[in-house]
Amino acid sequence: MKGKRGRVLLQAIINTSFCTRTTHSQSQILLMDPSERYCYNPTLRWNPQVEEHFNEAYGAEAFARISKALTQPSCYSCIRVNTLRTTTDAVIEKILEIQRDKRLHMSDDVESLTGHKHGPAVEIPENGHSSSTETSPVIKCQIPGLDYVVFVKGSGPHDIQYDYQQGKPPKEVIVSRKCAEAVLRGAQVYVPGILACSAHVEEGDVVAVSVGVEQPGRDGGWSIGITRGIVLQGLQTDPHYLERDGLYIGQGITTMSRAGIFRGLLGLGVDMTDRVFRLGSFNDVLKGDIFLQNLPSIITAHVLDPQEGERILDMCAAPGGKTTAIASLMKDKGEVVAVDRSHNKVMDIQNLAAELGLKSIIAYKLDALKSVNMNNLIGITTQECREDRVGLSCQEVESGSSVTRDLSSLATEGTEKDTTGNKILHVVSPVDTLPILDKVNIPDEEQMNGGPYRSKAELRKQNRRMKNGPGRNQSTGGRVDKCEGFPPNSFDRVLLDAPCSALGLRPRLFTGEETIASLRRHAMYQKRMFDQAVQLVCPGGVIVYSTCTINPSENESLVRYALDTYKFLSLAQQHPRIGGPGLLGQCESSDGYFEEWLRPGEQDLVQRFDPSGPHDTIGFFIAKFNVGPKDA
Numbered sequence: 001m002k003g004k005r006g007r008v009l010l011q012a013i014i015n016t017s018f019c020t021r022t023t024h025s026q027s028q029i030l031l032m033d034p035s036e037r038y039c040y041n042p043t044l045r046w047n048p049q050v051e052e053h054f055n056e057a058y059g060a061e062a063f064a065r066i067s068k069a070l071t072q073p074s075c076y077s078c079i080r081v082n083t084l085r086t087t088t089d090a091v092i093e094k095i096l097e098i099q100r101d102k103r104l105h106m107s108d109d110v111e112s113l114t115g116h117k118h119g120p121a122v123e124i125p126e127n128g129h130s131s132s133t134e135t136s137p138v139i140k141c142q143i144p145g146l147d148y149v150v151f152v153k154g155s156g157p158h159d160i161q162y163d164y165q166q167g168k169p170p171k172e173v174i175v176s177r178k179c180a181e182a183v184l185r186g187a188q189v190y191v192p193g194i195l196a197c198s199a200h201v202e203e204g205d206v207v208a209v210s211v212g213v214e215q216p217g218r219d220g221g222w223s224i225g226i227t228r229g230i231v232l233q234g235l236q237t238d239p240h241y242l243e244r245d246g247l248y249i250g251q252g253i254t255t256m257s258r259a260g261i262f263r264g265l266l267g268l269g270v271d272m273t274d275r276v277f278r279l280g281s282f283n284d285v286l287k288g289d290i291f292l293q294n295l296p297s298i299i300t301a302h303v304l305d306p307q308e309g310e311r312i313l314d315m316c317a318a319p320g321g322k323t324t325a326i327a328s329l330m331k332d333k334g335e336v337v338a339v340d341r342s343h344n345k346v347m348d349i350q351n352l353a354a355e356l357g358l359k360s361i362i363a364y365k366l367d368a369l370k371s372v373n374m375n376n377l378i379g380i381t382t383q384e385c386r387e388d389r390v391g392l393s394c395q396e397v398e399s400g401s402s403v404t405r406d407l408s409s410l411a412t413e414g415t416e417k418d419t420t421g422n423k424i425l426h427v428v429s430p431v432d433t434l435p436i437l438d439k440v441n442i443p444d445e446e447q448m449n450g451g452p453y454r455s456k457a458e459l460r461k462q463n464r465r466m467k468n469g470p471g472r473n474q475s476t477g478g479r480v481d482k483c484e485g486f487p488p489n490s491f492d493r494v495l496l497d498a499p500c501s502a503l504g505l506r507p508r509l510f511t512g513e514e515t516i517a518s519l520r521r522h523a524m525y526q527k528r529m530f531d532q533a534v535q536l537v538c539p540g541g542v543i544v545y546s547t548c549t550i551n552p553s554e555n556e557s558l559v560r561y562a563l564d565t566y567k568f569l570s571l572a573q574q575h576p577r578i579g580g581p582g583l584l585g586q587c588e589s590s591d592g593y594f595e596e597w598l599r600p601g602e603q604d605l606v607q608r609f610d611p612s613g614p615h616d617t618i619g620f621f622i623a624k625f626n627v628g629p630k631d632a
């Protein structure tokens with residue numbers, strides 16, 4: 001026991017010596033006003049080079065504001081109503097009823113509308129919202145076309161009266177960063193998220209909840225340095241005591257004892273009763289009728305503008321938020337092919353689709369970088385797929401001619417063959433900095449024309465497989481099907497919601513893991529995926545690319561600081577299928593704030609980069625590309 005205490009003390013000394021953020025001396029700590037400790041005033045930690053980069057781009061003051069804004073959640077929860085099952089009005093009515101029943105929010109929301117002790121309330125902009133709803137905590141979005149979106153107002157930051165006296169700290173728990181970020185958005189504290197807890201905590205105790213955030217380690221990396229289950233004394237000898245100054249997110253009542261918390265794996269650990277930010281929790285509320293989703297994500301699906309009966313590809317789809325939004329916009333008529341490279345995440349898509357009762361979604365495990373499969377040319381093009389659906393001829397499909405024709409614009413044939421004897425096609429990008437596929441395989445001509453005989457029935461079966469996948473629809477079981485990719489021109493529209501740094505998504509309590517190199521890597525990865533998307537969409541189709549970023553992009557004076565999107569998009573415009581002389585295709589982009597392609601009256605959707613704004617995402621980039629006919 002003595003040895004353990006000694007280690008804790010030693011750890012506290014080490015932490016104090018090596019933590020660059022620590023600014024208090026021991027005598028200052030003793031004199032420090034506890035309210036400075038028990039509050040929420042985090043400082044976002046950046047990789048020094050990234051911070052320098054953004055400081056230079058935005059100016060130190062503006063970037064400090066952006067950083068601060070990232071640590072706070074938006075002032076509302078955004079809900080997408082599953083209009084295939086219910087109506088927006090019915091959902092609003094039910095939410096109000098639930099709030100009344102639970103006596104949730106009501107008095108506090110009135111406070112949130114009138115201001116706060118701790119700082120200005122963050123309000124939803126009035127543009128697009130009817131004045132009659134302004135005092136209601138549950139608001140239907142009034143923007144044309146988005147009446148299936150509901151905002152539930154929250155409030156904060158609030159001062160919390162933590163139960164401390166000088167020399168007698170409150171009982172407390174430390175939660176993981178991910179848990180804290182969820183709690184800031186309205187979630188409860190579940191057992192797996194709890195890292196440490198005071199001694200002698202029993203069920204029903206009031207505990208202060210703070211967050212363990214990554215700190216710079218001695219090896220130049222970042223670490224949390226809290227062993228799960230460690231006992232907190234509320235003293236400076238606690239691990240990372242000083243680092244948690246200003247990192248208290250509220251207080252709650254424990255639903256089990258300390259022993260129960262660390263013995264168990266699941267379940268509610270702390271019922272949050274007093275939060276720095278109050279946002280509604282919608283866990284298990286109106287299941288299947290609503291989906292909690294950030295506004296920009298909803299708008300991404302809106303911008304794609306999918307039509308009933310179309311065939312859509314969602315390239316990086318899990319957990320399926322946008323996939324299901326697309327299927328709903330299509331009234332579940334047509335086909336939404338959702339791919340993700342992770343098996344478990346594909347199951348998430350399947351589960352979400354089943355929960356929302358959507359049958360038009362087919363989810364596959366597929367590396368989006370290998371989405372184009374030219375080996376499988378006896379597939380169906382979008383046009384034929386549509387014709388097939390309305391009972392027209394599939395002759396062109398069966399001959400594969402439409403696909404062959406289209407390849408000519410993308411590729412030049414070499415003499416090399418791959419291991420299966422197929423010729424290797426070298427695809428040449430007219431824009432040398434835009435990395436189009438280096439090498440893709442297509443079947444040998446003789447295989448294409450005079451290859452092994454297949455009956456029409458076999459071909460039809462093959463076509464069905466291409467449309468419906470090799471196995472079952474997601475709604476019938478937990479199996480995940482792999483997909484070998486799709487022939488070019490397979491889809492009417494493609495959504496590329498590319499993997500990204502998620503900078504811009506709030507709240508964020510740590511960003512140090514992103515380096516200049518990693519940000520550039522995201523960009524390279526996205527470009528390669530875009531190359532695939534361009535080939536998969538049929539002439540006259542649409543690609544929507546979206547990503548969450550705070551990289552400066554559109555503003556001319558900031559372009560040279562853009563690590564990814566701007567350069568990528570300007571290069572994409574030069575792509576022969578998107579822009580360039582003699583083609584109808586065009587590119588529209590607008591720094592992520594959805595301007596040009598919106599219909600008249602929809603300009604209120606524009607989210608200008610505004611750190612003090614109410615949005616759940618302060619940096620989101622959406623670009624819409626109309627793909628031109630290749631021979632125009």
Ligand SMILES: C[S@@+](CC[C@H](N)C(=O)[O-])C[C@H]1O[C@@H](n2cnc3c(N)ncnc32)[C@H](O)[C@@H]1O
Pocket residue numbers: 297315316317318319320321322323339340341342345366367368369497498499500
């Ligand atoms: C930004 S999230 C997508 C969010 C999703 N569109 C939604 O709205 O719910 C990015 C996804 O890309 C997936 N991903 C990353 N690399 C991939 C790859 N090479 N192929 C397919 N999916 C990939 C990740 O597994 C992750 O689920």
